[in-house]
Amino acid sequence: MSPKELKDQKLTDIFKALMGLLKGQSFEEISITELAKRAGVSRAYYYKNFVTLEDIVSQYEMLRIISYLRQLPDGSRLTLQTLMTHYFQLVLDDQRDQLILISAGKEQVLIKTFHTVLVYLLKNKLIPLTDRTTDSYWGDYFSGAVINLSISWLKQGAVEPPEYMGKKVETFAN
CATH class of the missing domain: 1.10.357 (Tetracycline Repressor; domain 2)
Known part of the structure; x- marks a missing residue:
């Protein structure tokens, strides 16, 4: 997988994990730790790419x-x-x-x-x-x-x- 494809895949994974969490929680209730774990990415990945x-x-x-x-x-x-x-x-x-x-x-x-x-x-x-x-x-x-x-x-x-x-x-x- 190219670096671009890997980046897009990680973005898709974290987005899909967020959508899964939003089914039962509000934005304010979602923890970064829980989101990163569900997406299979590190917390560092989240903080490097998103505010x-x-x-x-x-x-x-x-x-x-x-x-x-x-x-x-x-x-x-x-x-x-x-x-x-x-x-x-x-x-x-x-x-x-x-x-x-x-x-x-x-x-x-x-x-x-x-x-x-x-x-x-x-x-x-x-x-x-x-x-x-x-x-x-x-x-x-x-x-x-x-x-x-x-x-x-x-x-x-x-x-x-x-x-x-x-x-x-x-x-x-x-």
Whole structure:
């Protein structure tokens, strides 16, 4: 395993251990010792790579979204519907973990991560730039809207397919 693969695996392990602990405890009740033991990593690993438990969530979500970006179809300009369809597929794939984070009140971590990726997509012109998308508040608005929509969708059982949700976001955005 390459150093990058090992690093990603450890991040995944500690994230999954955190999700397991969150099923029965709040963030505040989780000890670093218990988390490290469950993840099979050292406490030193935790303290070297994270300041808070939320950092684990942020870094893992970023890893997942980078994976999402790599799965996007090639093309100089992707449509919002395509981007959102793939995003909702990612949410569906991670449904269990997403619902645990939502029940733990960590929606802001999801919004922040989504916003970071959105800014990247805009800066690299992978999302069409308009007067709306260049407004300094648009990214905050859009990130909150998409995450809130994904939360509602998950809580309702994710009945509609990701394609439907991608189209829905495009309709709302236009």
